[in-house]
Amino acid sequence: xxxxxxxxxxxxxxGAIASQEGLPSIATVCPGKQWSHHPWNRAxxxxxxxxxxRAWHCRVSGWTRxxxxxxxxxxxxxxxxxxxxxLPGPSRSQSPxxxxxxxxxxxxxxxxxxxxxxxxxxxxAGIMSPPLFSLPEARLRFTTxxxxxxxxxxxxxxxxxxxxxxxxxxxxxCTLDQAFRVVVEEEIINKAPCENLLAIxxxxxxxxxEGICTASTPFVLLGDVLDCLPLDQCDKxxxxxxxxxxxxKSNTFYSAGKNYLLRMCNDLLRxxxxxxxxxxxxxxQLFLARLFPLSEKSGLNLQSQFNLExxxxxxxxxxxxxxxxxxxxxREEGMDVEEGEMGDDEAPTSCSIPIDYNLYRKFWSxxxxxxxxxxxxxxVSWKTFLKYSEEVLAxxxxxxxxxxxxxxxxLEELKTGGEHVYFAKFLTSEKLMDLQLSDSNxxxxxxxxxxxxxxxxxxxxxxxxxxxVLTDEQSxxxxxxxxxxxxLLSENPPDGERFSKMVEHILNTEENWNSWKNEGCPSFVKxxxxxxxxxxxxxxRPAPEDFLGKGSNKxxxxxxxxxxxxxxxxxxxxxxxxxxxxxxxxxxxxxxxEAIEQADPENMVENKYKAVNNSNYGWRALRLLARxxxxxxxxxxxxxxxxxxxxxxxxxxxxxxxxxxxxxxxxGEDEDEEDNDALLKENNESPDVQRDKAMTGEQIESxxxxxxxxxxxxxxxxxxxxxxxxxIELDSEDVKMRAKQLLVAWQDQEGSxxxxxxxxxxxxxxGLGDLAESLTNDTEGSS
Numbered sequence: 001x002x003x004x005x006x007x008x009x010x011x012x013x014x015g016a017i018a019s020q021e022g023l024p025s026i027a028t029v030c031p032g033k034q035w036s037h038h039p040w041n042r043a044x045x046x047x048x049x050x051x052x053x054r055a056w057h058c059r060v061s062g063w064t065r066x067x068x069x070x071x072x073x074x075x076x077x078x079x080x081x082x083x084x085x086x087l088p089g090p091s092r093s094q095s096p097x098x099x100x101x102x103x104x105x106x107x108x109x110x111x112x113x114x115x116x117x118x119x120x121x122x123x124x125a126g127i128m129s130p131p132l133f134s135l136p137e138a139r140l141r142f143t144t145x146x147x148x149x150x151x152x153x154x155x156x157x158x159x160x161x162x163x164x165x166x167x168x169x170x171x172x173x174c175t176l177d178q179a180f181r182v183v184v185e186e187e188i189i190n191k192a193p194c195e196n197l198l199a200i201x202x203x204x205x206x207x208x209x210e211g212i213c214t215a216s217t218p219f220v221l222l223g224d225v226l227d228c229l230p231l232d233q234c235d236k237x238x239x240x241x242x243x244x245x246x247x248x249k250s251n252t253f254y255s256a257g258k259n260y261l262l263r264m265c266n267d268l269l270r271x272x273x274x275x276x277x278x279x280x281x282x283x284x285q286l287f288l289a290r291l292f293p294l295s296e297k298s299g300l301n302l303q304s305q306f307n308l309e310x311x312x313x314x315x316x317x318x319x320x321x322x323x324x325x326x327x328x329x330x331r332e333e334g335m336d337v338e339e340g341e342m343g344d345d346e347a348p349t350s351c352s353i354p355i356d357y358n359l360y361r362k363f364w365s366x367x368x369x370x371x372x373x374x375x376x377x378x379x380v381s382w383k384t385f386l387k388y389s390e391e392v393l394a395x396x397x398x399x400x401x402x403x404x405x406x407x408x409x410x411l412e413e414l415k416t417g418g419e420h421v422y423f424a425k426f427l428t429s430e431k432l433m434d435l436q437l438s439d440s441n442x443x444x445x446x447x448x449x450x451x452x453x454x455x456x457x458x459x460x461x462x463x464x465x466x467x468x469v470l471t472d473e474q475s476x477x478x479x480x481x482x483x484x485x486x487x488l489l490s491e492n493p494p495d496g497e498r499f500s501k502m503v504e505h506i507l508n509t510e511e512n513w514n515s516w517k518n519e520g521c522p523s524f525v526k527x528x529x530x531x532x533x534x535x536x537x538x539x540x541r542p543a544p545e546d547f548l549g550k551g552s553n554k555x556x557x558x559x560x561x562x563x564x565x566x567x568x569x570x571x572x573x574x575x576x577x578x579x580x581x582x583x584x585x586x587x588x589x590x591x592x593x594e595a596i597e598q599a600d601p602e603n604m605v606e607n608k609y610k611a612v613n614n615s616n617y618g619w620r621a622l623r624l625l626a627r628x629x630x631x632x633x634x635x636x637x638x639x640x641x642x643x644x645x646x647x648x649x650x651x652x653x654x655x656x657x658x659x660x661x662x663x664x665x666x667x668g669e670d671e672d673e674e675d676n677d678a679l680l681k682e683n684n685e686s687p688d689v690q691r692d693k694a695m696t697g698e699q700i701e702s703x704x705x706x707x708x709x710x711x712x713x714x715x716x717x718x719x720x721x722x723x724x725x726x727x728i729e730l731d732s733e734d735v736k737m738r739a740k741q742l743l744v745a746w747q748d749q750e751g752s753x754x755x756x757x758x759x760x761x762x763x764x765x766x767g768l769g770d771l772a773e774s775l776t777n778d779t780e781g782s783s
Contacts, residue, residue, distance in 0.1 A: 133167030135175060141165055142179035150183075150199055155206045162212045176213045177220070180204050184221055188228045194236045197225050201240070208252060215253055219260035226264060231271065235280060238268070242283065245290050261291060262298065275425060295523040302521065303463045306374075312367040314360075314428035321357040323430050355433050359395070362388040364428055370449045373456050377468045386477065389450070393481070396447075396488050401440055440492050447492075448503060450485050454478050455507055462518040483722075589658050591624055596655045599648065612647040621647055629654070630737075630744050635727055653748065657697030694752050695743075695759065703759075703775060704740035710768060711739035717762040718746045 145161035158176070165172055180200065187196050201221050207213040222241065226234050241248075241261075248257055265284050272281050292299055315321060366388055368375070375381040427436075436442045457470060457478060470478070489500040516522075558564045570576040595612055598605040611617045622643075625632040631653055640646040695703075707714065715725050720742065728741045747754040756779045763772035 131166045133171050138165045138167065138172065138175045139179055142176045143182055146179055146183050146203070149203055155203060155210060158207060158212060159210060173213050176207065177217045180213070180217055180221060181224065184224055188225070194233055198237070198240050205247065215256035216260060219257040219264070223260060223264050226268060231277070234268065238283065242287055245287065248291060258292070262288070293523070293525070295521050300521050304461050306372055308372060310371055312364060312426055312428060314364040315430060316361070318357050321430060323355060323357045323360055359391070360430055360433055363392055366392065367426070370453055373453050374468065376457055382474065389481070393484060393488070395437070396443060399437060400491060401438065401493055440494070443492055444489065444499070447485050447489050451482065451503065451507060454482050455510065459511070459514055460518065461514070585624065585627065588624065588628055588654060591621070592651060592654050595647070595651045596658070599651045599655065612644045612651065618643045618647055625650060630741055633731060634741065634745055634748065635724065636748065656694060694754055695747065695756055699756070700740065700743045700747065702778070704743055705736055706771060706774060707739040709735050710771070711735070711742045714762060714766050714768060715742055717766045718742070719749070720745065
């Protein structure tokens, strides 16, 4: 085979014709090799080579597929290039149609059948291949459609463009995301108003909803906008972010955008000033709290780490200090003011206590302990903290704020024109020390820091080291100082009492959060297991008539005369269970009668024979005490090693309250003699003797109903601790029950000294003279 020719059709085509039409020839493409080895070859047969050339030429040059019998033609026709090149032999127009087998040489039947099979599998002439995706064209189309959508305020132009642009869905989504960013970039460069930028972001949100762009696109646009705009315009953009918090929390956006929003908020907080833009910083924190669930790990300080970077800087060089005698003289010489120059409200408040450098240094040194409370567990640091705290709190106690005009004036200013408020970190200038001590809000800050520090030192923290344990002396000092701090808060105007109670309530609630944090911050949302299905309401089949019976009474037939009689005594099961005849729980007198007798030393019962040593008796006794005795839930400092020891103590308490056990039946003469002796004994006893006896349970029950709401006023004079008072308030909301618990706790505390006489004295000291007189009359009447 000559190198300048190419095989084709039923004969040979010269290399000139092949090169003129752009077809490969053996000389140019596969020199020295048969054309059958070329990758575009489809068969060794002549006809297969022609079809191979056609397929290659259409793919490479973009020519239209030709009719059979000629090479492909390029449209439009180029000058100097023939439109068709006829194969050797007559064309379709010149000769009648021949059979396909006539094109093959003799003996080529197998090749002919193979070529016919491949020709049948090829696409027919006139069918176009799908158009390819073009990034520049798609981006230009999407950019234009985005601007049309913004003008028309509709997403329809974008939807039409997305459906018309060729390419895969991912390619079109990525291109549309890029088009959004291009439009936003142009608007920012042109200094467009914020409304235009928000319109583009809203359009992107609608695009995500329609499924034509990725879910992260709105967050990327928000990040671009906030990075490029000044802070005053960022405030407007963030208002849009706050309003759409419900959108960000939806399933479509949350997983894709939570990291973007967190990064965006952190970038904003780095740009903002904590003193100048405090309100904006607070809005960002509130937004994050609304966006993320409560158990989100990124918002939790799981290891209880402290912000050690919050350092309070103050003057530590005593030689550079302006405080002292010189400063006082300069102030007296330089602040001569004529009488009547200032009004009463504007008169400067002068500090009545001397402020020297030592007080200044000790006061601001406490901030380091508030910043890092772990120092308090060290002996040297604790002594320093103890010394400084006692001096500072002594200053607060000696210099109290009585005049509230300045505070009221500040409140009025905040109400009228408090749009912009400057929040500063502690100003540690020496010249401001006397003014700071005169500021009620400043005092509240310091006292509240003490309470937070004490709560951490006393609380149980999971990641706290085992070496961080307070001694008994430290715990006692913290308890006493906490009471003093609450007292100072209640005396600090304005509304000191209300503020103190509110702080105490918040810190008590904080204990629940500490417990939740120690447990690893479990989620509050209880998800249903995937296998469980919602329960469908079960329809009850109607009872048959032969079971319910007939007639007005509708007697229920149980199939047996005796069962039917028993069931119809009370057909309502709930009412039958509530019947008084089914009350099997004994009274305290009945159950503990035997134990009280055994506890009496006169009966001389050995311990091993006592009922309290029986485990079954002890279990039933605990259940009965929990239901019918206030002593069971009463807190006590006594420690019991075993259940019998605890029950013996409870039996002794009940013996004082309950009436004496019933005695054996006696003869008439014995009864008359004992009655006469009792009458003589009662007549000989004076009312003073009756008041010296311990109060009985009946007397406590009777007086508790009279005491009522005034029990809390009496509690301090009965030497009850504040913790006991709070416990009584938490145990019951009934006023009468609280009064009874107070008297019972006082009786447990005083023992035999819990007499009416002592109670009357406590009532008199508490200013409850009417109740004291009533108790005196009751005592004399019973005698």
